[in-house]
Amino acid sequence: MSMTQRALDIGAQVEEFVRTVVAPYESDPRRDHHGAPTDDLVAELKEKARAAGVLTPHILPDGGHLTQLETAYVLQKTGLSPLGPLACNTGAPDEGNMYLLGKVGSPEIKQRFLEPLVEGRARSAFFMTEPASEGGAGSDPSMMQTHCHMDGNHWVINGRKAFITGAQGAKVGIIMAKADEGACMFLVDLPDPAIRIEHVPNTIDNSMPGGHATVLIDNLRIPADQMLGNAGEGFKYAQIRLSPARLSHCMRWHGACQRAHEIATDYANRRMAFGKTLIDHEGVGFMLAENLIDLKQAELMIQWCAAVLDSGDLGTAESSMAKVAVSEALMRIADRCVQVMGGTGVTDKTIVEQVFREIRAFRIYDGPTEVHKWSLAKKIKRDWKAGNA
Template sequence: MIDFTIPADLAAERDRVRQFVIDTIIPFERDPRVTSHGPNDELRQELVELARAEKLLTVQAPEEFGGRGLSHVEQAVIYEAAGWSTLGPVAMNCAAPDEGNMYLLSKIANREQVEQHLIPAINGHRRTVFAMTEPYGAGSDPNQLATEAVFDGENFTVNGRKWLITGADGAKTWIIMARVAPNPHIPDGPTLFLTEGGQPGIVIERTMNTMDRNYVGGHGVVRFENLVLPKSSLLGESGQALRYAQLRLAPARLTHCMRWLGAAERAQSIAVEYARTRTAFGKPIGEHQGVSFMLADNEVALHQCRLTIWHACWLMDNGAKARHESSMAKSFVSEELFKVADRCVQVLGGIGISDETVVEMIFRDMRAFRLYDGPTEVHKYAIGRQVLRG
């Protein structure tokens, strides 16, 4: 049977995380280092040290690498608490894309790669990127991958262009997806490479202007221009990138949902407090049916989203891949939480579209969440195919 009881020690840690975010992290939300492209590296490092001091840094990491080895369900509880502020996951080093990249590296990186890239990332000393999406190639359909890696038996030469590469500016660890051209040495096809950032051949053209601002470094446009990588830069096996990407994506879809559930709860709490104190037509606006129904719809949605996340996490903790269930969770939760944020803006009225509260920022970022790790339509397409297969 499924037990919905949160163990006492996990509940206590959840409460500690939430209080840490409220007391220590939320005051930084109006820091000028939170730029239009997200918090800068200086602020990230300061926040990381605050989490480290509380022993809350990268708690999700495997125990062998210094973390607590949280199960997926345990992550759901803790990440929801961390997500009360969009800076919470940044401080605790469980924000995208680093959280998903660390998970992937823990599964397929060799010992040398673990020492060079994973452990420094877990310790909060470097940021990582996953460079897949292309302007006219890989995106929702990674089979359209256009970036090419030519192998001469010793080195790869990579050429191509990527965009929407989260955190590209300043990242020290790069996971690059490129298509290995046919050659007599190794299997061809989509392949992952692991390398240091800032080297010749990695050209960051610009940081894109986007509606969201919660990811360190924003979203970059990147060009690989005769980037030379040794054979040792292979991450996993040549030609297996799409399989590895799926390994990363199922949990990453859910961790997005966990963090944004916390943000949506924050928006709801602000709207509820406003509805209690703002009056119109002779009584608090929360006593008007139109407003109370919106708050009620939010409460129902938050509950449904939490249960949907927990179910998919429970399946993975019990050995299932849960690709179907994680797709359902991502498509459902992202749509419902956006509706929650939208209703919160409506309840707040004029101040809802201003930066007087964080609800306006949560609303904009929540709109972007509907596209992260696959838009709703792609997930529904996959769900529909699974349903038809029976």
């Protein structure tokens, strides 16, 4: 697929910034107890991105949004460093939340909640997943137990959420809860005394500030005009968000694996063993060759799904296929990079070890591989029945 000149120009500017300005920060010691970048580090990077003209590069000065195909190209460039999406304001969950609010938010919601996100002045959190130990919603959102009801001109929400990325330190929250009419989605200013962070677990990944918190929502009162759309439309809006957000994860981590492959390639061409460089050992050279194949196949899968979304289709099945194919391919790439680099590959001397951990988590986030395959199998059965009715 041919890329627009607009995207090529933005992508080149972003790549230069990430490689020359952001990458040196990868060894910056400003990290929390879990190794995630602190908010002051992220703020410093965002200021540099703003000065370089690459802050929120997928959203145009007039408020328009790059196409999904263009976004794929640009976000891959931000992903060339684990810090790149944070610096350029294209990371999760903010990028997906910006996309959703830009699509369906009222003018008032856009001004109050979207603008600070686009300008990089605030982080956000999406409150959907619930504790598995309590039978709450995970990959099956219909199991949602967080509930809401009207009280005068306010909605009152109660429940517990889990694995809420970036909740600690976020200023904008999007909360999903269930009313008699069905699922609902609300916007809320953070912090709020009725939303209490109970626990932030240590997880295998640590690229995103604020971690993945467990949160108690205790009699949270939200004005009725802060509901997104109407009561019962929450799942519809979640679908608008999830397919593009699922794909943008693929975009960013594709960039990270491209960089990991470059590091492993450099190592293999410099490191001597048994009388020759590692690249000249067939076992090593073949792994790097397989990386090239997987990188290209993943790139093409991302572009194909992006084109489907640009056609106006929700792309539910297509994004499931892309999520499975790309996350599994990227896992193979990250694993090979570690293997090629041997002992060095499991240290923090390069980002290869972190990329491996982040990709392992990505195979679960935004729907585990098995859930997407199950969903696709159900579609296969439905299509078969329709064709044999």
